[in-house]
Amino acid sequence: MEMPFHLKTLPAEALEILRFFAGHNEAVAQTSAMIDSTGLNERRFGVALRRLVTKGYLIMDGYQSYRLSDNGRRAVEDLAAYDETAPEDTESADSRIVTRRLVLVTPRALLTGQPTNIYAGFEDREDGEYVEEPLNLLVRLQVVNSADDINPNKDSAMLLDNKTARQVFEISAGTYTKVRLRCFVYQIENEEDPPMMAGGMYVDLNVVAEPENADRGLTAYGVDVQFLVRE
Structure with a gap:
């Protein structure tokens, strides 16, 4: 059967x-x-x-x-x-967990109303954390207190193999003094099922109105994210 x-x-x-x-x-x-x-x-x-x-x-x-x-x-x-x-020696499809480092790169501060690039991506794999086929991912950047609060979610598809990968998101801060960036990663195993949350993080950034007060130096934040890989 x-x-x-x-x-x-x-x-x-x-x-x-x-x-x-x-x-x-x-x-x-x-x-x-x-x-x-x-x-x-x-x-x-x-x-x-x-x-x-x-x-x-x-x-x-x-x-x-x-x-x-x-x-x-x-x-x-x-x-x-x-x-x-089923035959006695038949086994269910095996699966394992692979861990990759999610990195979010941002300026130390944002300038009110100024379009700014935010980088979200993954570092090279560690030993043993390989995948045979690229992982089908959805990377979502959610901006709280943005200049566009009507549509705070920015989604980008990503195929993640064993190398570094990154996506660029353009955001604009509103008139608040702080912005919260939430970065979520979803794994898509097949098109019939909804994406599965794999992990994510958030960071809070200061917002300034005057360009001379904006520290545009970049800072990187990281967190481990785990994915399910079927053999």
Whole structure:
């Protein structure tokens, strides 16, 4: 028996969570019980759990508690039927976590109403953090107290391989004394599912009205971001 297509689109960790529910006798399960049973680390579990929720297989039922939807119960039944007929040596598609350093480069201060370039990108990979295929990412820069508060989000697609990569965003500060920049990175595994939040950061910058008071020297901020890679 071939695995149903709707299950093939799920990461291996999500299938393990569905298998947990197949042997769970209660309608509601705590996340701690799921983690203990599947042996997944928190990062992998979180990614898989979000996928099951966005697919409509799991529904939140209180703090750190989830239950199967009708579609979820059917998915559990389909997976159990597949597991019964699959060869014993058949294993779910493996996956791993890769970590890359997200860097945000900004001036030390912004000038009111002055268009300014902000750089968001990734450093070279560390040893062992390689990818066979480029990661399909969405980089979002959100500007709080910008000159354009009607549309504060600036999105840019990025294909991240094993080398450095960067995107340039142009922003303009409003008349406030500070601006907050939020940079979020989303991973897109396929077009059918919504992007998954991989990580991000924020920085606060001073805003000045007089050019002579604007420190235009650049400063870099960094944070580690983790991505799920399927083998």
